[in-house]
Each structure stands twice: as structure tokens, then as C-alpha cells.
């Protein structure tokens with residue numbers, strides 16, 4: 176494929192590992208794999224005989240299914256490990272888990288973990304590529320890539336766009352990876368959330384503009400990413416309540432009108448309708464929430480392919 | 496060996512209490528310093544002679560903040576390994592913190608720890624007692640009983656006494672009993688679930704931060720109470736700029752506040768935590784560049800009275816894991832002297848400052864012997880090789896634990912011989928000692 180001259184890291188931890196050229200190569204590759212998903216026989220033999228372990232320490236049906244479909248469409252075998260029902264619930268440490276996974280000799284590990292840094296910890300200890308499927312509040316690189324892919328499909332580019340990210344920035348790995356990806360590809364980014372859901376140093380660390388009300392963040396935006404609010408966790412604590420949240424930060428038609436006409440609406444899902452978005456906005460033609468799901472499979476196919484293939488080239492003996 | 500006479504020949508003595516920085520011979524007799532001779536005229540006949548060469552002769556180093564983990568967590572450290580590690584780092588006395596399991600809040604425990612340590616080869620053990628029963632911040636422990644059993648300080652280190660009325664009583668009663676109250680200043684609500692300093696790095700890593708203000712708020716409360724009660728107070732492991740400004744202000748008001756910081760706050764910042772290195776996780780956390788700069792300034796202007804290590808051993812069980820699961824704390828006994836030597840060079844300070852920070856001021860503040868090699872003082876001393884230059888190999892440590900944030904770092908200068916009461920407890924030439 177093209178971009179053969181690019182070198183790839185062993186693991187996918189976060190998007191700050193990549194240059195713009197890398198990111199575009201991933202998006203291009205994903206476009207090719209998306210075409211596979213549209214065929215009658217939705218399967219290619221690329222990773223036949225390879226084992227992909229899906230380790231979901233934290234529940235996430237959506238992301239796990241998306242990776243599983245991606246691996247299967249590449250003809251890989253998959254094993255899913257989850258925290259509940261395995262020895263993990265009996266106090267197995269992450270180091271034990273790493274050793275057990277090592278013993279399975281997988282060709283790739285996909286990990287979702289509630290602790291920031293857990294994928295890096297495993298990546299440093301395992302020979303196979305480790306793909307971060309979301310860690311704590313740190314990073315969710317495949318989600319950000321599928322957002323980038325969706326925006327590029329609809330608007331033809333990322334460079335020069337204005338993108339707003341609204342919601343619980345402090346606890347959001349999606350926001351962090353998106354800020355990195357969007358900025359690397361030349362978009363300007365404005366983030367907004369209640370002050371109790373913001374963190375220090377966003378402007379300096381990510382080169383974004385920071386707002387405490389959504390209106391200035393939305394003004395002239397080409398795309399808006401609404402983040403899920405964890406009401407069960409935060410209601411009444413970081414914010415007085417869901418209705419209060421909706422009244423200040425919820426996206427309704429009136430607020431959306433501040434953005435550019437045709438402004439895309441993204442959401443990593445699942446959506447709290449009536450909180451982050453009003454139902455009318457959710458169903459509006461600019462909403463690309465379902466395309467995000469489709470693109471998610473393609474992005475994950477591309478990354479599994481790139482990193483497994485890359486690890487074989489780096490270490491030909493292991494491939495034999 | 497205590498009976499033997501020892502001569503240390505041609506040593507450059509650094510002893511600010513006596514105003515000495517010159518080549519001398521030192522005679523040790525009966526475990527004490529018998530004579531210091533600037534005329535280099537003490538004969539070696541019949542005595543054990545130690546030729547100092549280009550080494551410096553320092554009053555033995557004193558570390559007033561260590562965790563030796565006994566009783567309860569002897570797999571991390573015990574008195575034997577901890578006191579040996581101290582000696583290997585040039586320390587002749589250490590003050591152990593009481594947050595063991597069970598906590599040191601009873602006189603019997605103080606007595607048994609102190610008597611056990613007497614039979615061990617290494618630094619002298621001084622013990623602090625819990626400020627409040629079970630370190631719970633509610634009821635005071637029996638300060639007089641503890642003092643009679645040998646305690647020299649009280650602290651709930653690891654926790655802050657939240658109740659201001661309790662803390663007020665602590666300060667008053669500690670003064671009556673002649674115990675130094677040491678506060679671990681950290682307000683709990685702001686630091687709850689904190690993993691590292693709150694700032695750009697915590698944002699980037701997606702880790703819960705604890706702001707420097709959690710420390711400063713607690714420092715202010717404690718200093719205000721010391722002023723109210725007109726009592727001394729010692730603030731341990733100060734890490735941030737605002738706290739230093741408060742301490743400076745209260746010192747200028749005549750409040751008897753003293754404070755320390757640790758080498759890691761002077762040499763590292765939160766940026767060193769990138770990569771989720773659990774050996775750089777401690778409480779308080781590594782702070783921002785501006786805090787580090789302020790700490791260095793405060794060493795220079797004397798706001799910081801002394802340097803203590805906060806030696807906090809943890810095994811791989813507590814450290815080789817997710818960052819948010821990892822225990823707080825780093826070992827430091829065997830790197831502190833080199834790092835402080837490097838610091839005084841960075842700051843353009845003389846060797847007297849090194850001794851003030853690591854020996855003289857700790858002895859004064861804690862009210863224990865040492866800090867000088869004036870005739871009659873115990874022969875607690877450290878021979879320091881200023882020309883040593885090489886990477887730190889943590890696997891040579893005498894501690895049971897390996898959680899150093901300075902693994903592999905180049906270190907300048909090191910202790911080559913440590914003597915406690917005239918007995919050699921560490922000799923770099925004889926690694927088996």
C-alpha cells in the first residue's frame with residue numbers, strides 16, 4: 176500500500192504517537208477497508224490464522240463488538256476476556272493478566288481499561304501489538320480516528336475546519352484523543368463544559384480554545400462533538416442535575432444554528448437524549464452518529480492490519 | 496571497637512557549627528570525638544588509622560523523615576535493612592515515622608523498636624510517635640509516656656489532622672512534653688483520589704490531580720495555630736511555592752516554624768511522571784517547574800531548614816501495576832547526599848550548606864546529639880568522596896525495595912565510610928559490612 180515509507184510504533188496508545196501523514200494514512204487505509212464492509216462477502220483473508228485477544232476490563236459492548244467485527248472481517252480468531260467472570264474479579268493483578276495473555280501468544284491485544292496508562296503498561300510487557308480501546312480518562316484513539324474519518328468523509332478535509340467539543344472534558348478520553356488528532360490535522364478546536372468538568376492547561380497542552388458556555392464554542396463550527404455525560408456518576412455532584420445541564424450545555428436547534436449551516440453533529444454514544452442533545456437535533460440531517468458506528472469498524476480493521484503487519488515486518492521470526 | 500582509638504588523617508572537615516572547613520586530623524576515643532587537630536599532628540601509633548585522602552569529613556547525616564515499615568510491612572523494609580541503607584547513604588541517625596501496622600502510638604512499641612535497633616549495625620534509630628491514637632486525628636496519644644519511652648517527635652504523617660481544635664491541643668501538649676510536632680500538611684477534600692500534581696501533566700495523562708493548594712491550605716491552618724498557641728511546629732516534605740511563601744511570612748512574624756523538603760522535589764517535576772512511571776508517584780506529588788524553582792530559592796534563602804528523604808519503600812507488588820493502583824512513595828536514603836551535593840553546586844552554595852541541610856539543622860530542630868564534630872560529640876561521622884561520578888544502580892541498594900525515581904541517573908559524590916559512635920557501620924571498600 177501507499178505510505179510504505181512510514182514507520183509505525185508497535186502499539187497504539189494515543190494519537191500523539193503520529194504525524195499528520197500517519198493519521199491520513201490510517202484514514203485512507205480505513206476507507207479501503209470500509210469498501211470490504213459494503214461487499215456481499217464482508218471478509219478478507221488478511222489476518223487468517225492470527226489471534227486477537229480482546230481484553231475488556233471495563234464494560235463496553237459497543238467498542239468490543241466493533242473490534243470483534245473488525246477482527247473477524249480480517250479473518251482473525253478472537254478471544255474475549257472480560258473482568259467479570261474471569262480470575263480478574265478474584266483480584267488478579269494487571270501483571271498477572273499480562274503474563275496470562277503472553278502465554279496465549281496472541282498476534283494482537285485490544286485493551287479497554289478503567290485505569291489511565293494500562294495499555295502502555297501492557298505494551299511495555301507484551302511482544303505483540305497492543306491497541307488501546309480506551310483507558311481511564313487518558314485516550315481513546317480509535318474513537319477519535321473514526322470521528323476524523325467521519326468528518327473527512329462528509330466535509331472532504333480536516334485541515335482548516337473549526338470543531339467544537341462540548342461536555343465533560345475532564346473525564347473524557349474521547350475529548351483528549353480528538354483534541355490531539357484534530358489539531359495534528361490542522362483543525363482549530365474549541366472545547367466547552369461546566370467548570371467542574373474541565374481540567375487545567377487545556378489551552379497550553381492541546382492548543383485549543385476553552386469556553387465555559389457553549390455559544391462561543393459553537394459559533395461558526397463545521398462540526399460539533401457532543402460528549403456523553405455520566406449522570407449516574409455525577410448528577411448532583413459536579414453539576415446540579417440533568418435538566419440544569421441540558422438548559423446550559425444541551426444542544427438544541429437554537430444553539431446548533433450558531434454553527435455553520437450543515438454543521439456535522441457527532442456523539443460517541445450512547446446518547447442521553449434530552450440531556451446532551453434534544454431529540455430533534457439527534458434526528459437532524461447533519462447527525463452522523465450512525466456513520467460513526469460504520470466507520471468505527473473500518474478504522475479498527477485498518478489499525479489491526481497496520482500494526483500486526485508492521486510487527487511481522489519488524490520481527491520476521493515471530494511471523495513464522 | 497568502641498574502645499579502640501581511631502585517627503582520621505588529613506581529612507577536609509566541614510563543620511559549620513565550629514566554623515571549620517580545613518584539613519585536620521581527628522582523634523576518636525571511647526566512641527566520641529576526642530580532638531580535632533588543624534596542625535595534622537595526631538600520630539597513628541597503636542591506633543586504627545583511616546587515611547582520608549581527598550575525602551570530606553562531615554558530621555554524620557541525620558534524616559528526620561523515613562519509613563522503615565516495621566512493624567507490619569517487613570517485606571518492604573525492616574529496621575535492619577532500613578538502618579543499613581541509611582548508613583550506606585552516609586546517615587548516622589534517622590527518625591522513623593509511626594504509620595506502621597499497627598501504628599506506633601503506644602510507649603511499649605517505641606521501647607521495643609528502640610531496643611531492637613540498638614543491636615543492629617547501621618544508623619541510630621530515633622522514633623516518632625503518632626500524634627493521635629491510631630493516626631485517626633481524634634484523640635491525642637500519651638505524649639509524656641511516649642517521651643519517657645524515647646520518642647522525640649509526634650506526627651500523623653501520611654494524614655493531616657483535619658480537626659483544628661484537635662491540632663491546637665496537639666501543638667500545646669507536644670510543647671509541654673518536649674516533642675517536636677511534625678505536620679503532613681494536605682487538606683483531604685481537595686486531594687481526594689489525587690494521583691499526581693494537578694496541572695498540564697495530569698490533564699494529559701488523564702489522572703486525577705491534587706492541586707498544590709491542598710498543601711498550602713493545610714500549611715496555613717497549621718502555621719496559624721502555631722502562632723495562636725505560640726508553639727514550635729515542623730512542616731515535613733514541603734512541595735509547593737505558595738506553601739513556602741506562607742512559611743516565609745510566618746517565620747518573619749516570629750512563629751517558630753521549621754520545614755523540610757525532599758531531594759525528589761528539588762530534582763524532578765511532574766513532567767517526569769509522563770509514561771506513568773510509578774516510581775515517581777509520591778505524596779505530596781512532584782510539582783510544576785515553578786514550584787521546583789521556588790523550592791531551590793527557599794533552600795538558598797534558608798526558608799527551607801533541612802532536607803529529609805521521606806524514604807518510603809514499596810515492593811513490586813505495590814509499584815508494578817496500574818498508576819492509580821500504585822502506592823505513594825519512593826526510597827531515597829542512598830541518593831540524598833549525592834543529590835544535595837549536586838544541588839548546592841547548582842545553587843552556588845558552599846559545602847557548609849550541605850552539612851547544615853543534612854546534619855546540623857536536623858539535629859538542632861529535633862533536639863538530638865550530632866550535627867557537629869566538636870570534641871566531646873559522639874563520633875557519628877561520614878566520609879564523603881566528592882569526586883565520585885557515576886550512574887546509580889538501585890540493585891546495589893541495601894534497602895529491601897527498589898522504588899527509586901533516580902534509577903540510572905548520574906550521581907556526583909557519595910558516602911564512602913559511615914561511623915556511628917566510633918563504630919564503622921558502612922565502608923564502601925567492604926561491601927559486605
Ligand SMILES: [Zn+2]
Pocket residue numbers: 652653654679731732778
Ligand atoms: Zn508525609
